[in-house]
Amino acid sequence: MEKYSALGLLKHSLSNHENWPRLWHNPTPKKKYDIIIVGGGGHGLATAYYLAKNHGITNVAVLEKGWLGGGNTARNTTIVRSNYLWDESARLYEHALKLWEGLSQDLNYNVMFSQRGVYHLCHTLQDIRDNERLVSANRLNGIDNEMIDAEQLQREIPLLDCSRNTRFPVLGASVQRRAGNARHDAVAWGYARAAAALGVDLIQQCEVVDMVIENGAITGVKTRQHGVIKADRVGCVAAGNSGVLAKMAGFELPVESHPLQALVSEPIKPVLDTVVMSNHVHGYMSQSDKGDLVIGAGIDSWVGYGQRGSYSIIEHTIQAIVEMFPAVSRVRMNRQWGGIVDTCPDACPIITATPVRNLFFNCGWGTGGFKATPGSGHVFAETLALGKAAPLAEPFSMFRFHSGALIDEHGAAAVAH
Amino acid sequence: MSQTNRLSSGGLIDRRKPLSFQYNGKQYQGYEGDTLASALLANGVDIIGRSFKYSRPRGIVAAGAEEPNAVMQIGASEATQIPNVRATQQALYEGLVSSATNGWPNVDFDVMSYVGKIGGKMMPPGFYYKTFMWPQTMWPTYEKYIRKAAGLGRSSTMKDPDQYDTLNHHCDVMIVGAGPTGLAAARAAAATGARVIIADEQEMFGGSLLSSRELINGKPAIDWVRTVVDELSANPDVVMLPRSTVNGYHDHNFVTIHERRADHIGDRAPVGMTRQRMHRVRAHWVVLATGAQERPLVFAHNDVPGVMLASAVTTYIERFGVVPGNELVLMTSNDDAYLTALSWASTGRKVVAVVDSRAKADGDLVKQVIDKGIRVIFGSAVYDVDGGTRVKAARISGLTADGKKLTGKSETLSCDTIASSGGWSPVVHLSCHTGSRPVWDDNIIGFVPGETQQKQLIAGGIRGHYDLLDCLTEGMNCGYVAAERSGYGPVGKRPEYKVARIRRSPAMPLFLVPHLKPISQAPKQFVDLQNDVTSAGIELATREGFESIEHVKRYTAMGFGTDQGKLGNINGMAITAQVLGKSIAETGTTVFRPNYTPITFGAIAGRNCGELFDAKRYSAMQPWHEENGALFEDVGQWKRPWYFPKSGETMQQSLNREVLAVRNSVGILDASTLGKIDIQGKDAREFLARVYTNAWAKLGVGKCRYGLMCKEDGMVFDDGVTSCLAENHFLMTTTTGGAARVLEWLELYHQTEWPELEVYMTSVTDHWATMTISGPNSRKLLAQLTDDIDLDKDTFKFMDWRPGTVAGVPARVFRISFTGELSYEINVSANHGLQVWKKLMEVGKQYDITPYGTETMHVLRAEKGFIIVGQDTDSTLTPYDLGMGWAVAPTKPFSFIGKRGMAREDAVKPNRKQLVGLMAKKPDVVIPEGSQAVANPNQPIPMTMLGHITSSYYSATLGRSIAMGLIRGGLDRMGETVYYPQADGSVIEAEICSPVFYDPKGDRQNV
């Protein structure tokens, strides 16, 4: 893998950039792999990378039905934070956040991880209680998070209306200063490049349409474009399509697939250099390096696979944004889009062995899995390498829904992203 | 400066109405009917912006929504700033203030352009992914500078003074676009009596006809437009929306339209008028008559000011009477662009040459141009441009028949304007919003709409049919078909359209004009002007493995601008296909999504901001609360009195006073906000038994019972008291915030799981005003206000209710208690609420009756260990975890919601978090709510947490602090000590105890 650097850019500019190598190739699939990963999103690509890097397993293929990173990875609003309430999830997301902190260097690809802070606004006394609880739990888990009052908040975010004139005046906020944003595409591409360099086959335009299961164990997958490809182990990381894959394997997952939308304004000069989320008025916003205001909407309440959502959700979200940031009322919305998120009853992911031997699933990240990308890949790689749940993944087994050991993350600080 | 480029006659502007306006601090003049762009061109302004990445000077290219460069800041005051307005779509008005959005110190001399020139070579697509990585700690600094360069215009910093609105419509036929096709369709549909809406983004209806010299039925096309507009205006079933962009097309023929009502008048709407509004239309049939946009050709230095779209040049001449230069070179691959040469020549200015990529062409327009003696150079192309801030010359050369290589000698043609045309791209955007993918059509050299699930018809330019007669006929037919399918007709006599056909010779598919050098070495050939995406950038992307068109888009940022690639995307796709050696059909398009053009946030938000963001709900007693100095707490949509401070009191002093009043005499609480659901039907009781965890079979008329509700997972979700009003009639109360949620939940179960049960549920929350009088003197007080309710403690017992009269009005009185004191909840019709409340206050004076708010209520109930769902619970707790196993009846004949969930192995483990009381070792320390408990305060981080404080107060009754909280296995750990480490490093020690701090036997409520 050619190392990227400013010097390299200079060198290549002298040859008119004609000699840049490919980030990945389009290999013809082999007959058999040690491990097949279904789904070439950020999580799948990260899994492949860590399998090769940490576990020395390089006879690996990532099968992607469309283009690499084209699912939710390409559609999310890139909020990265680790201030989750429960020990199990806090550990997992903090593991991810630590990986984020050195990711550009590790991949030699600038994923533009910016620790610009993420604020959770409190509009009610119960919001305050919930955030106090969260902050307290985070502190004792060694995760940074702090409460600030409305006055300090106003000083830190001039654009935000912290006056008493709003329908639900802001009473304060919790802020995780190590949290922030990253460039979503770069994450997928950086992992893809690094995985490909270690020998992983990235196979695009390759849709898995069935699972080959013999005597209760998976032996391969059937693809639309390349027939059956065999593997010792298969890991599915297909976000909104996980339920479809589980069905192929003959079991059901406790996930529902819903459309989730986001939208951006036209690019404007910088007005907001952090991430602000309000669960109560229901909207969140950051500003990208290009100048777009990046705004999140809620999920459509019905299930579906069409990657677009309802206008009413957009309306409500923009009402919330104008309520929080009245000065942007005259700014214009450029574009909206949607992805399909796989939501779990307890708003926590599933990283799990399944009723089918050698078949593993990593899904259920719902509206908030981008932030987990490195951690998810890291832990799932370990799971696939071991053939059983990695320690950090253990609490996230799909069987928790049978036993009742739920990790309910919408209970307390029910902020979705 | 005078309007050097303005013609003395012609066009649809009104020369009697001059308008002055400001651009970059200078005053200019234009005319009514101008756009900001046409006025700037009239004044000879060449540079109107700087490009995003390389800061190159840019001029106006187009005349409509596809304009990538002329993106302006508008607004005369801080509060009315509007960023990123396309000058081509902004009507000129008197006093308009505008400026360019990029360029420092100004657009004519921009320091950044030197950075762009020198550093440009080091800034290929994706360069930032490859650098700024070392040292790791520097990224925030690098990013600060990257961000400084970001963005086009700027947001206002003040609250928007304008108002916006939303309208809903249903119609039979929704017509998008009011060019010839759309107008013909509207006319046809309207003639059948169908309800029609027709919208167009431009200032006036007419579309391409506004700049056309063609004749319809022997008269100028504009006359026909006027006739049709008049005809439609006279029809009450037709809604005409000019200045209205159909920005989104959603499933089930739901269309959103952004109407700009006042943007042509000023930067702020006149008083009493909304600035913009959204129309939300549900249409039976939609006719897309959105036409086509011209595609420029891509060649080296095609971004120099003076390089324009051919059709835009025609529009400026014909519609605005503006010739945007003196000497024109026209570069085309088709016949249509010859119109531009004819228009230009008609102004008396010079057409240097028409450079046609085709070996030959002999269509009508070509002949006319040749007949005029204009030089036409076939088989050639403009491959490069001389000039920096304005075109100085076009470099042309021979071109091979396939358009892939230059041949022969090159020649330099002096000129100041280059108009280019690569043919037309149908405006398929809306047709794609609902998921349909466009398909490539070799015949028209463009994408046309693909199959759709919607009730949608397409006509005219959007299908690649550009002949005027075809457009009129197709539009008319679609209008009739849409109306007929909506149930109108039969169609009578159809109008006849007579238009002379123009014979056109075949166009040539040409996108990128080759250069003498290969793509990677040629000067920049711009594909997307707003984002500085070049053909070399696209080639580099594919070289690096970004081969999917979506990857190309994302890697190069092609189409990411505010024009969303209207001008450049198809060229980009064609170039991608070319460098990959694939066909355009194989490469395909990226996904077109809403919005078609950007729309104001305020317009989408409509009226639902500020006060109206969410309905504010008040009880009937609100005026009294306000008069008496209550502070309010937001609970759901409700404003609830929080506490009633007297002057000079601290919050704690008020709470103490209110608490002691209840414990010692009588207090009064406005409890109207609790959710109330009236449940009737012969299966009402059975229904209750299924949704609550406890038993309901035996609850007699006149009795009340407390119940817990769980979700399927067995976790508590709401609680409240339900009373039996009559055998098949119950009144359920819910938490204030949970009322709507609970009703939805009950309906969900009734409608989907148990439709066989006969039960009817109605929200009656705000039918009633509820006042709780609580305290040892409450009975005495009530006795003075009722004479038909027997208040005897043995006949009207705790957990009974009675109908009767209170303060002279019909009432339901419930003897239930959330304070542990003798209490009555008096319910009267909401209209009587204030009157009865006042009466209670008046009569209660002798007992020093004290109004109290939610905060005091919280203290009082915590003293008794009563839970508040949502505060002491968080959807991870079973009734058993709350020590409320007594409220579960596992042996009920039919199951109940949550029974199985709460029986799961992990839900019954002994070491679960359980709700207990906690007493700080120091009685004056109130443990902060949310604090997490640990067993060993010296454990290094991460510490093992046992649970958190859910409720914590100073109790005036007990003269010390009290708290409720969760502790792992807490119910079996009474008396043990736990520790609460605080943010400031201190640790609070507390003892686990029963959560019932006061009157554990419950004697006081039973007196």
Ligand SMILES: Cc1cc2nc3c(=O)[nH]c(=O)nc-3n(C[C@H](O)[C@H](O)[C@H](O)COP(=O)(O)OP(=O)(O)OC[C@H]3O[C@@H](n4cnc5c(N)ncnc54)[C@H](O)[C@@H]3O)c2cc1C
């Ligand atoms: C609008 C929106 C906003 C969001 N905002 C945030 C946020 O701010 N912060 C955050 O942390 N998270 C956010 N998320 C969630 C986040 O995007 C996802 O949780 C995360 O990206 C999931 O990553 P993934 O790699 O598992 O999924 P994906 O990127 O969706 O990858 C799954 C891949 O599997 C492929 N696939 C599916 N079926 C098959 C098959 N049969 N064969 C082969 N391949 C298949 C798909 O094509 C896809 O590429 C948001 C999501 C959306 C939609």
